Amino acid sequence: MHLSRFNPLRFAHLPTPLEPLPRLTQALATSPGGGPELWIKRDDCTGLAGGGNKTRKLEYLLGDALANDATTLVTQGAVQSNHVRQTVAAACRFGLECEVILEERTGSNAVDYTQSGNVLLDELMGAKIRRVPGGTDMNAELAKVAAEVAERGGTPYVIPGGGSNIIGALGYVECALELVNQANEMGLEIDRIVTATGSAGTHAGLVAGIAVMGADIPILGIGVRAPKETQEANVYKLAVETADLLGHKERVTRDMVVADCDYVGAGYGLVDQEVIEALKLAARTDAILLDPVYTGKAMKGLIALSRAGKFDGETVVFLHTGGAQGLFGYQSVLDGNLE
Template sequence: MTSKPFSLRTRLNEFARVELAHLPTRLEAMPRLQAEIGGPALWIKRDDATGLSTGGNKARKLAFLLAEALGQGADCLVTVGAAQSNHVRQTAAAAARAGLDCFAVLEDRGVSDSLAYKSNGNYLLDRLHGAQITRLEPGADGKVAMAELVERLRGKGRKPYAVPGGGSNPVGSLGYVECARELVQQCRDIGIAPREIVVASGSAGTQAGLLTGLRALGDMTPVLGIGVRAPRAVQEARVFDLAVATADLLGCPGSVARDDVVVDDTHIGAGYGLATETGLEAISLFARREAQLLDPVYSGKAAAGLIHHCRAGRYATTDHVIFLHTGGTAGLFGYCDLFGGEMGLS
């Protein structure tokens, strides 16, 4: 008997999911930004517009993670992130949608002591969605604290489901395998062959899932991750390991080669969550040229990387480059103190 050819759509449909996001997200041209900075034709994949609590990339991951949690009979979600975590905000929203409790462990990573950072933005939305928040002291290990919280909840008779930071495990990464399939079809429909896809690379699930999905489809479009936290070698290893595990879960092992994983770590600045001048410039340019809102932590730094490479001549003027917008708009309100004279704002 001959085996059936691998079908990504069929394989993805074998995994349970909960419909959380407004899909497909749009693929839009950015002609005014292109005219401003020069270089290739620029496109933006609007994963900031997934609809779950102001949108963002975590909605795709949580569709699969929440389905697994419900399948296991969970009565609450437990997760971890920074004080202005986009992931925690959307996890709290997903829990609220499903009628589950959400317990969130928030790390103090020394980003800011401002009132806005500690009480507004994503943190405000966490509370509005009903998340029960544990705030850690500086230097405390969030993963350890989350594991301890899970055990305490089990000891009380609860049925917690632990959602990893960023939703980035093989199950969560399926969300960006699905995004890859969606994006390939959109490019075919409008008749473009992208030279590269540029995306923020943090907890690794978005880049890993995207690469896995593209390669499973036989699409060799490069994906450039713009690192927001870890050095290049560390981040590339993290992305590759997760891509390998995701491909194994899908049943297409070996789809992603080590050379497929490329991360640019030169736009991190002083550290995770700490704004950079180039990131603030990118936020301003995207807002004023294309009415697109970025954040200083992820999408702003990724956009700074995109702008840098366009100006540096990485791409030909005949190329098409896609910026995958992972969201983060809510986080702007936690960083409102940054947007002053240096951007010409009052």
């Protein structure tokens, strides 16, 4: 796919491990059909300030930023954004300034949520942070901050929430290629990939990568925010655009994009008991640390669907997008629920 022509920088710890989850597999072998055989793609291990899926995207985004002589990265996310943490880290790595807009999306005023976890790491790495109320037009805020950077003589490079644009999605085209190559080397036949789907870039990049390769592996996104119709439309649009950038727009079809948004709960970043149980089960079987916002909800969905027999007899790879640093922002929510 000649991804090198997009001039990515190389700072992620790749390839990330592809590992079996034997104890979680055993724990979910309760359906009449025996449940799935579970594996995990460890994109929590990409290495940039704790790792996570945004690091792959940032290799391409930083390559583009430096090619355009950027002096300042400008991005946004929720208060406990994993994307923001990794973007701030990338700015440090390459000597750039970083302006961050944090949206108070959940409405939480808890001290751990507003000051610990990813926020603490953002501050440690020197990000310039401004906060805005939930529901703010974040694209308008990004444009405003970028204009301020330009007015004082800097060159801004705007990265959308989650790093989810065509350039960022290339990181997950590359991940799809990496995952298929690893499976081939192991003699592992993958029946399905399951991952969290939010800002759409990871999901779309995987779809585009699998489609362009012709690997024919279904990808299920477990939604963390938007309704199914909205999420699938966002992912499909970005997947088509990404495949078009690679010269194979026609290979992405609408039926390749599937999102199950039944596990969002009360809303983005809001934790219910099923999410806590998913966090506990992953941690207490194969010592996998998930986050409450993305991977915890994706695991909540995976567990429920497995127990309902939806994946019986399949080999399922769970793509771990990282975010365990955010656990510390949810201490007050988890207290008393970890027995």
